[in-house]
Amino acid sequence: MKLSIMMCCMSLLGNLFQETPKNKTSIHQFKAKDIDGNVVDFNQFKGKKILIVNTASECGFTPQYKELEMLYQKYKDKNFIIIAFPCNDFGGQEPGDEKQIKSFCQKNYGVSFLIMEKISIKGKDVHPIYQWLTQKEKNGVKSSVVLWNFQKYLIDEDGYLVDYYTSATSPLSSKIINWIENKK
DSSP: OHHHHHHHHHHHHHHHTOOOOTTOOOGGGOEEEBTTSOEEEGGGGTTSEEEEEEEOTTSTTTTHHHHHHHHHHHHTTTTEEEEEEEBOTTTTOOOSOHHHHHHHHHHHHOOOSEEBOOBOOSSTTOOHHHHHHHOHHHHSSOOOOOOSTTOEEEEOTTSOEEEEEOTTSOTTSHHHHHHHHTOO
16 A cells, blocks of 8 residues: 555656756747738647648649548547648659649649648758757757658647658548547
8 A cells, every 4th residue: 555655656746847848839939921922820720739741732642632631621620720831842743833732732632721832841941830840959849850742740739749740641540530539
Protein backbone atom coordinates (compact mmCIF):
# COMPACT_ATOMS: atom_id res chain seq x y z
CA MET A 1 0.00 0.00 0.00
CA LYS A 2 2.78 2.44 0.96
CA LEU A 3 4.63 1.59 -2.21
CA SER A 4 1.60 2.33 -4.42
CA ILE A 5 0.99 5.66 -2.63
CA MET A 6 4.66 6.58 -3.05
CA MET A 7 4.60 5.65 -6.76
CA CYS A 8 1.43 7.69 -7.27
CA CYS A 9 3.05 10.73 -5.60
CA MET A 10 6.20 10.32 -7.71
CA SER A 11 4.08 10.13 -10.85
CA LEU A 12 2.20 13.29 -9.91
CA LEU A 13 5.45 15.11 -9.14
CA GLY A 14 6.92 13.93 -12.43
CA ASN A 15 3.93 15.32 -14.33
CA LEU A 16 4.11 18.55 -12.37
CA PHE A 17 7.74 19.15 -13.28
CA GLN A 18 7.65 18.00 -16.90
CA GLU A 19 9.53 20.58 -18.87
CA THR A 20 7.61 22.39 -21.58
CA PRO A 21 9.84 23.37 -24.49
CA LYS A 22 10.99 26.93 -23.92
CA ASN A 23 10.42 28.00 -27.51
CA LYS A 24 7.02 26.37 -28.05
CA THR A 25 5.07 28.92 -30.06
CA SER A 26 1.70 28.98 -31.76
CA ILE A 27 0.89 29.21 -35.44
CA HIS A 28 -1.73 31.78 -34.43
CA GLN A 29 0.97 34.47 -34.59
CA PHE A 30 1.09 34.34 -38.41
CA LYS A 31 -0.67 36.05 -41.27
CA ALA A 32 -0.46 34.99 -44.90
CA LYS A 33 -2.24 35.72 -48.17
CA ASP A 34 -4.85 33.38 -49.58
CA ILE A 35 -5.12 32.43 -53.25
CA ASP A 36 -7.17 35.60 -53.92
CA GLY A 37 -4.59 37.88 -52.27
CA ASN A 38 -6.57 38.46 -49.06
CA VAL A 39 -4.65 38.49 -45.78
CA VAL A 40 -5.58 35.59 -43.52
CA ASP A 41 -4.87 36.03 -39.81
CA PHE A 42 -4.16 32.59 -38.35
CA ASN A 43 -5.31 33.89 -34.96
CA GLN A 44 -8.87 33.26 -36.21
CA PHE A 45 -8.18 29.51 -36.13
CA LYS A 46 -7.86 29.29 -32.34
CA GLY A 47 -9.84 26.28 -31.14
CA LYS A 48 -9.54 24.43 -34.47
CA LYS A 49 -7.34 21.55 -35.50
CA ILE A 50 -5.44 22.43 -38.66
CA LEU A 51 -3.95 20.22 -41.35
CA ILE A 52 -1.42 22.17 -43.44
CA VAL A 53 -0.31 20.66 -46.73
CA ASN A 54 1.97 21.81 -49.54
CA THR A 55 0.33 21.11 -52.88
CA ALA A 56 1.07 20.95 -56.61
CA SER A 57 -1.17 20.46 -59.65
CA GLU A 58 1.14 18.25 -61.71
CA CYS A 59 2.35 15.78 -59.09
CA GLY A 60 1.77 12.05 -58.75
CA PHE A 61 0.16 12.87 -55.39
CA THR A 62 -2.20 15.50 -56.86
CA PRO A 63 -5.19 13.11 -56.59
CA GLN A 64 -4.86 13.58 -52.80
CA TYR A 65 -6.81 16.81 -53.36
CA LYS A 66 -9.88 14.55 -53.62
CA GLU A 67 -9.10 12.84 -50.29
CA LEU A 68 -8.31 16.19 -48.65
CA GLU A 69 -11.67 17.53 -49.77
CA MET A 70 -13.44 14.40 -48.47
CA LEU A 71 -11.67 14.81 -45.12
CA TYR A 72 -12.56 18.50 -44.98
CA GLN A 73 -16.24 17.88 -45.79
CA LYS A 74 -16.48 15.19 -43.11
CA TYR A 75 -14.88 17.24 -40.30
CA LYS A 76 -15.26 20.94 -41.20
CA ASP A 77 -18.14 21.31 -38.75
CA LYS A 78 -16.08 19.70 -35.98
CA ASN A 79 -13.48 22.46 -35.51
CA PHE A 80 -11.17 21.17 -38.25
CA ILE A 81 -9.73 22.98 -41.25
CA ILE A 82 -7.31 22.29 -44.06
CA ILE A 83 -4.94 24.92 -45.38
CA ALA A 84 -3.12 24.23 -48.65
CA PHE A 85 0.04 26.05 -49.67
CA PRO A 86 0.79 25.53 -53.37
CA CYS A 87 4.50 25.48 -54.16
CA ASN A 88 6.70 24.88 -57.17
CA ASP A 89 9.72 23.66 -55.19
CA PHE A 90 9.64 20.00 -56.19
CA GLY A 91 10.15 19.14 -59.84
CA GLY A 92 8.45 22.32 -61.07
CA GLN A 93 5.09 20.60 -60.51
CA GLU A 94 3.14 23.79 -59.75
CA PRO A 95 4.00 26.10 -62.67
CA GLY A 96 0.68 27.97 -62.70
CA ASP A 97 -0.20 31.30 -61.13
CA GLU A 98 -2.83 31.72 -58.40
CA LYS A 99 -5.72 32.07 -60.84
CA GLN A 100 -4.73 28.88 -62.67
CA ILE A 101 -4.20 26.97 -59.42
CA LYS A 102 -7.59 28.02 -58.02
CA SER A 103 -9.37 27.08 -61.26
CA PHE A 104 -7.60 23.71 -61.42
CA CYS A 105 -8.48 22.84 -57.81
CA GLN A 106 -12.14 23.80 -58.14
CA LYS A 107 -12.70 22.30 -61.59
CA ASN A 108 -10.92 18.98 -61.00
CA TYR A 109 -11.45 18.33 -57.29
CA GLY A 110 -14.17 20.70 -56.07
CA VAL A 111 -11.78 22.04 -53.44
CA SER A 112 -13.56 24.20 -50.88
CA PHE A 113 -10.92 24.29 -48.13
CA LEU A 114 -8.56 27.24 -47.78
CA ILE A 115 -5.90 27.59 -50.47
CA MET A 116 -3.16 30.12 -49.92
CA GLU A 117 -0.99 31.95 -52.42
CA LYS A 118 1.87 30.05 -54.02
CA ILE A 119 4.97 30.13 -51.79
CA SER A 120 8.45 28.69 -51.40
CA ILE A 121 8.86 26.08 -48.72
CA LYS A 122 12.55 25.37 -49.15
CA GLY A 123 15.66 27.30 -50.08
CA LYS A 124 16.48 30.88 -49.17
CA ASP A 125 12.91 32.18 -49.67
CA VAL A 126 11.12 29.81 -47.29
CA HIS A 127 7.80 31.29 -46.19
CA PRO A 128 7.73 32.14 -42.44
CA ILE A 129 4.98 29.57 -41.78
CA TYR A 130 7.14 26.82 -43.25
CA GLN A 131 10.13 28.05 -41.26
CA TRP A 132 7.93 27.61 -38.18
CA LEU A 133 6.62 24.21 -39.29
CA THR A 134 10.07 22.76 -40.00
CA GLN A 135 12.35 24.28 -37.34
CA LYS A 136 12.23 23.15 -33.72
CA GLU A 137 13.91 26.43 -32.74
CA LYS A 138 10.78 28.22 -33.98
CA ASN A 139 7.94 25.79 -33.15
CA GLY A 140 9.44 24.34 -29.96
CA VAL A 141 8.37 20.79 -30.82
CA LYS A 142 10.37 19.17 -33.63
CA SER A 143 12.31 19.78 -36.81
CA SER A 144 11.45 18.24 -40.16
CA VAL A 145 12.33 18.45 -43.82
CA VAL A 146 9.63 18.74 -46.45
CA LEU A 147 10.52 15.89 -48.78
CA TRP A 148 7.96 16.40 -51.54
CA ASN A 149 4.53 17.80 -52.40
CA PHE A 150 1.59 16.86 -50.17
CA GLN A 151 3.49 16.57 -46.88
CA LYS A 152 0.98 17.09 -44.08
CA TYR A 153 1.45 18.99 -40.80
CA LEU A 154 -0.97 18.64 -37.90
CA ILE A 155 -1.61 21.62 -35.62
CA ASP A 156 -3.71 21.33 -32.45
CA GLU A 157 -6.49 23.63 -31.23
CA ASP A 158 -3.97 25.77 -29.34
CA GLY A 159 -1.93 26.32 -32.51
CA TYR A 160 0.95 24.00 -31.59
CA LEU A 161 2.63 21.60 -33.97
CA VAL A 162 1.67 18.01 -33.19
CA ASP A 163 3.23 15.92 -35.95
CA TYR A 164 3.74 15.60 -39.68
CA TYR A 165 3.29 12.91 -42.32
CA THR A 166 5.03 12.51 -45.65
CA SER A 167 3.34 12.55 -49.03
CA ALA A 168 2.77 8.79 -49.05
CA THR A 169 0.39 9.08 -46.08
CA SER A 170 -3.17 9.39 -47.31
CA PRO A 171 -5.20 12.26 -45.88
CA LEU A 172 -7.75 9.55 -45.02
CA SER A 173 -5.25 7.42 -43.09
CA SER A 174 -6.31 6.17 -39.67
CA LYS A 175 -3.42 8.16 -38.12
CA ILE A 176 -4.88 11.45 -39.33
CA ILE A 177 -8.52 10.53 -38.72
CA ASN A 178 -7.75 9.27 -35.20
CA TRP A 179 -5.97 12.56 -34.47
CA ILE A 180 -8.96 14.58 -35.69
CA GLU A 181 -11.33 12.40 -33.67
CA ASN A 182 -8.89 12.43 -30.73
CA LYS A 183 -8.45 8.65 -30.64
CA LYS A 184 -5.11 7.20 -29.52
